[in-house]
Amino acid sequence: MALDQSPALPLPKPGLPRFGAAPRQLTLVDRTQDTSDIVTFTFRNEGGALHYLPGQAIALDLPMPTGTATRTFTLSSAPLGTAELSVTVKAAPDANATRWMHDHLEVGQQITGRGPFGQFSLAHRFGRPLLLVGGGSGFTPMMSMLRWLFARGEAVDVTVVQVARRVEDLLYTQELAHIAANMPSLKLFEVVADPAPGESWHGYRGRPDRAMLRSMVPDASRREAYCCGPQGFMDQIRRCLVAEGLSPAHFHTESFGLTAPKAQPVGKAVEQGTGHKVTMRGRTFEVAADQPLSAALAGENIRVPTGCGAGQCGTCKLRLVDGAVDMRQDGGLSDHEVAQGLILACCSTAKGPITLEDAS
Incomplete structure (x- = not known):
């Protein structure tokens, strides 16, 4: 991907534009x-x-x-x-x-x-040095942020850590080398967790722990940290950075499409006769009136694909065959899809007895 070196511009100010999904x-x-x-x-x-x-x-x-x-x-x-x-x-x-x-x-x-x-963007927060950590294909949003900083000619202090299982799994190596050679404010670290036998690798190896992160980022506590990868990886990085003094308020994660869908909270137990009846996949059961359908269905071991959990991405589409729901979506469905009877499970609650079916 070719990058144009544009003049340095101020980082975004509060009140960023909201782009319609x-x-x-x-x-x-x-x-x-x-x-x-x-x-x-x-x-x-x-x-x-x-x-x-x-x-x-x-x-x-x-x-x-x-x-x-x-x-x-x-x-x-x-x-x-x-x-x-x-x-x-x-x-x-x-x-x-x-x-x-x-x-x-x-x-x-x-x-x-x-x-x-999505809210996972460094453009929402500015004024602190940055730490971008990505594991596996979870490095992709870090690359988006780094490409953006580099193309704008930003001189922000940024440390980037990419973690891959094998040397051959490291992403964007040539482009990262080019950026690192032309962005003096960048510190780039690549970590190979499990080099193959005989594989030549002279950089960091093993799974990142507190000692490794302290070696790479001794001033982690003063940074705004962004992390993406498998859930266990993000949890580990968070524990290590918090132990090094980083406030949890300055640690941000995202995992759209990079891991299995996030586990939905289990639906609340419903006392018989107090909820709304839902019929789906040949079963009928009761759900709490104030429970998002994605969570209520998960409580009945009925799983639907999920993505953003905020009514934006459209991943959790279901078809409302009968009944009514209160849906507070944020662009995840078009007007045409709504007219066809589609709803989003993550942002819909039952208003009475309903019948659902899978959208496809």
Whole structure:
């Protein structure tokens, strides 16, 4: 990805613009095999320049043979005022939607996306030195933020830590080397957790612990930290940094599309006759009137795909066959989808007896 060196500009001020998470027609214009199981897909937004904040996410509607599957991914590209945007996607051999992307999504194909959305962006907070930590494909939002800082010519003090399992799994190595050579305010560290036998690696190795992080970031307590990766990885980094004096208020995480959907809170126990009856997947049960349906259904061991949990990404679509709900979405559904009877489980509560079915 070519980066234009633009003059340094002030970091954003409070009251950042809120970009509507509207449906968008996207055309795949490039795909790059980054590692054996990670591909970067670059799309052109047919509506023109896409405005977003570094670290935000987008939802993609994937036209799979079994029906449309909506998946959410953090953007790995930087918002530089162009119509192109990229997502960097990992797919395990037994994956479903992401495996379909790797095997079948070809240049020239058009799909529908929705976004941007999410609060995981350094643009919301400024005035402190930065720490960007990414594990595996969770490094992609860190790359979006770093590309943005570099393209703007920012001189902010930033430390970047990328953690990968093997040397071959490290992402963007050539581009990172170029940025590091031309951004004096950047300190870049790459960590390989489990080098293969005979694999040459002279950098940090092993899983990051408190001693390793202290060696790389001795002044972590004064930084604004952003972390993305598997949940266990983020929990470990948080524990270490808090132990080193970082306030939890200055530690921010996100995991759109990079791990399994976040576990939903278990629905509250409902005393018989006090809740609303829900019929779905051949079962009828009661849910609390004030419980989001995603959580209420999870309490009944009925899982629906989830993404943002805030009514923005459209991942948790269900079809309302009968009854009424109170839905407080934030752009996750188009007016047409609402008219078709679709709802979002994460931001809907039952207003009475309802019947639901899967959207696809």
